[in-house]
Amino acid sequence: MHEPRGRMTKDGIRIYEDSDFAGMHAAGRMAAQILDEVAQLVTPGTTTAEIDDFVRGRVQELGAVSATIGYRGYKHASCISVNHVVCHGIPGAKLLNDGDILNIDVTVILDGWFGDTSRMYVAGTLGRKAARLIEVTHEALMLGIAAVKPGNTFGDIGAAIQAHVEANRMSVVRDFCGHGLGRVFHAPPNVLHYGRPGTGPVLEEGMFFTIEPMVNLGRPETKVLADDWTAVTRDRSLSAQFEHSVGVTATACEIFTLSPADSFHPTWG
Numbered sequence: 503m504h505e506p507r508g509r510m511t512k513d514g515i516r517i518y519e520d521s522d523f524a525g526m527h528a529a530g531r532m533a534a535q536i537l538d539e540v541a542q543l544v545t546p547g548t549t550t551a552e553i554d555d556f557v558r559g560r561v562q563e564l565g566a567v568s569a570t571i572g573y574r575g576y577k578h579a580s581c582i583s584v585n586h587v588v589c590h591g592i593p594g595a596k597l598l599n600d601g602d603i604l605n606i607d608v609t610v611i612l613d614g615w616f617g618d619t620s621r622m623y624v625a626g627t628l629g630r631k632a633a634r635l636i637e638v639t640h641e642a643l644m645l646g647i648a649a650v651k652p653g654n655t656f657g658d659i660g661a662a663i664q665a666h667v668e669a670n671r672m673s674v675v676r677d678f679c680g681h682g683l684g685r686v687f688h689a690p691p692n693v694l695h696y697g698r699p700g701t702g703p704v705l706e707e708g709m710f711f712t713i714e715p716m717v718n719l720g721r722p723e724t725k726v727l728a729d730d731w732t733a734v735t736r737d738r739s740l741s742a743q744f745e746h747s748v749g750v751t752a753t754a755c756e757i758f759t760l761s762p763a764d765s766f767h768p769t770w771g
């Protein structure tokens with residue numbers, strides 16, 4: 503077993519060392535590469551189970567382990583959340599239809615390090631409202647990331663995200679949040695995607711966490727279906743999400759899950 507190095511803040515947030523960034527970078531990059539590759543499968547007539555099979559196969563071929571298979575009884579290598587599904591959609595036999603928007607979320611474990619990332623995709627033709635939702639959600643994530651530097655707080659991240667989403671008359675989901683990660687999947691803190699500037703724990707160099715805002719076209723409320731996983735918007739409005747894993751550096755942050763093909767955003771081709 504690895505003896506965990508580094509230290510813990512008073513809020514229970516682990517501070518990793520300089521040398522730990524390389525492992526996170528490799529894991530994050532692999533998860534992002536799989537999200538690059540999976541884009542070719544997203545087309546009307548494909549099932550979400552086929553997409554998951556591809557993810558499962560690639561994780562293995564690349565020498566990593568899926569973090570989600572066996573996690574709290576979850577059985578799949580990805581979460582695939584279509585249209586009004588907010589997150590934790592379970593891959594299955596349902597066919598994608600023209601115009602469906604979907605989030606694919608992949609977490610790999612490589613040499614003990616977790617890489618967790620998700621993006622939006624579209625099957626066929628992207629509708630106008632869906633395009634705006636995806637655009638604003640992606641911008642919100644990047645504005646949250648822009649607030650990541652030592653001395654800022656987690657509230658600064660949430661506030662940046664919330665301000666952008668609400669300025670576009672959309673809503674931030676409150677029921678799910680980002681999380682610390684590193685040699686574990688989910689660790690403190692809860693990274694809220696809303697909040698007030700200057701509140702919450704202070705960011706320090708060496709913190710590793712995800713930012714993964716979920717944004718709804720309608721109201722923010724969600725409910726979890728009887729399968730105990732699938733979260734949907736209560737008003738059945740469309741929902742979008744993007745997720746990056748980041749590490750705080752001396753001056754800002756490093757995004758571990760950047761797309762090797764530079765195709766994080768679907769409309770960037």
Ligand code: MF3
Pocket residue numbers: 570573574576580581590607608609618712714731745
């Ligand atoms: N990858 C998700 C996250 O961003 C967690 C999925 S857990 C699962 O935290 F069990 F639903 F896969």
Ligand code: CO
Pocket residue numbers: 618680681712714745
């Ligand atoms: Co996550």
Ligand code: CO
Pocket residue numbers: 607608609618619620745
């Ligand atoms: Co994820």
